[in-house]
Amino acid sequence: MPKESKSKAAPAKRTTKSKKDPAAPKRPLSAYMFFSQDHRDRVKADNPDAGFGDVGRLLGAKWKEMSDAEKKPYNDMANRDKVRAEQEKAAYQANGGGKKGKKAAPVSSDDD
DNA sequence: GGCCTGATTGTTAGT
DNA sequence: ACTAACAATCAGGCC
Numbered sequence: 001m002p003k004e005s006k007s008k009a010a011p012a013k014r015t016t017k018s019k020k021d022p023a024a025p026k027r028p029l030s031a032y033m034f035f036s037q038d039h040r041d042r043v044k045a046d047n048p049d050a051g052f053g054d055v056g057r058l059l060g061a062k063w064k065e066m067s068d069a070e071k072k073p074y075n076d077m078a079n080r081d082k083v084r085a086e087q088e089k090a091a092y093q094a095n096g097g098g099k100k101g102k103k104a105a106p107v108s109s110d111d112d
Numbered sequence: 113g114g115c116c117t118g119a120t121t122g123t124t125a126g127t
Numbered sequence: 128a129c130t131a132a133c134a135a136t137c138a139g140g141c142c
Contacts (some may be wrong), residue, residue, distance in 0.1 A: 031134030043123090052131070056131085
């Protein structure tokens, strides 16, 4: 069995904050992201009165109820997105990795 | 070498 | 424009 529980699972305090990486390669969306994109309309259709918290909760709840096979297509999308992220990271590293302000682009032997 | 943590993704809707 | 739960994710960084 997979070791999912350990010490992680933060309470709930992150949100788009902090910004240490200047180039921020950004990560690939997760299956949930694609899932929401497709279900956002469906959930809203089922809960036209539901706002964000309601939809979000129901969405996640359903997501867990979904079978791995159901998530498969979403995983596939997330998979392709991951590849996309690879390009970002690659370019990100090619641009300085995570250094401060540095170009670092040895394209030619002599440029300066 | 292995573990962990942080940062990010997208949704909506209100402020 | 941002933030908030919802879940995944994953790669790099640190011991």
